[in-house]
Amino acid sequence: MSKTQENLMAAFAGESQANRKYLAYAKQADKEGLTMVAKLFRAAAEAETIHAHTHLRNAGKISDTAANLQDAISGETYEFTKMYPEMIKDAEAEGNNAVAKYMGFVNAVEEVHAKLYQKAAANELSNKDFYICPVCGYTHEGPMTEACPVCKAPAANFYTVG
Incomplete structure (x- = not known):
């Protein structure tokens, strides 16, 4: 480089x-x-x-959407399989349990992001807006009717990103 x-x-x-x-x-x-x-x-x-x-x-890092989706899948997968698990262990070892707990939430959300990008790459997204949890960032395709599956924030608190 x-x-x-x-x-x-x-x-x-x-x-x-x-x-x-x-x-x-x-x-x-x-x-x-x-x-x-x-x-x-x-x-x-x-x-x-x-x-x-x-x-x-x-820098030449923006490509066509298919390549951008593959890059996003790779990045999110790295985050939930390697980066955050290691950071959670470090926070726990240092007694930063609140940080470790929140990073656990983020880790779960990054896996959701990877799956949504995979759906997009397979052209399987629905024609619905995305709803975001304001606490942990959980991203849901379509309106939320129940509490956040990651952090338990009320469904009414989610906001739309379309």
Whole structure:
């Protein structure tokens, strides 16, 4: 990999993290009633997304949808089979049980994501919106009628992503 390619991927990672961090900061500013600061954080987050997408495109990492689905399946599978199980063990070994529990939730959700991507690759998705658990990120095809199967959050709390 060339130095430029390495730099593009490092910049992509940094810009992606800044986006998510600034969105979290915006939520906190909103809670504190600092509307304009929250708007600034959201605006900067959007700009960071533009940067991240451009870096990823310049690195040649965006392909056709079939290849992108295979990449997503691979990434999610790595997360739920290797990355999170190891992180859970580390958190437990350090006595961070709350972190280990939450990472267990995330691990379960990453497996769901891999399965949904596999359905998409097989052209088997339904024509329904996706519903997201606001606690653990569980992703469901179609409306939720029961509590989250991962963290038990009420179905009424799920929100739509379409």
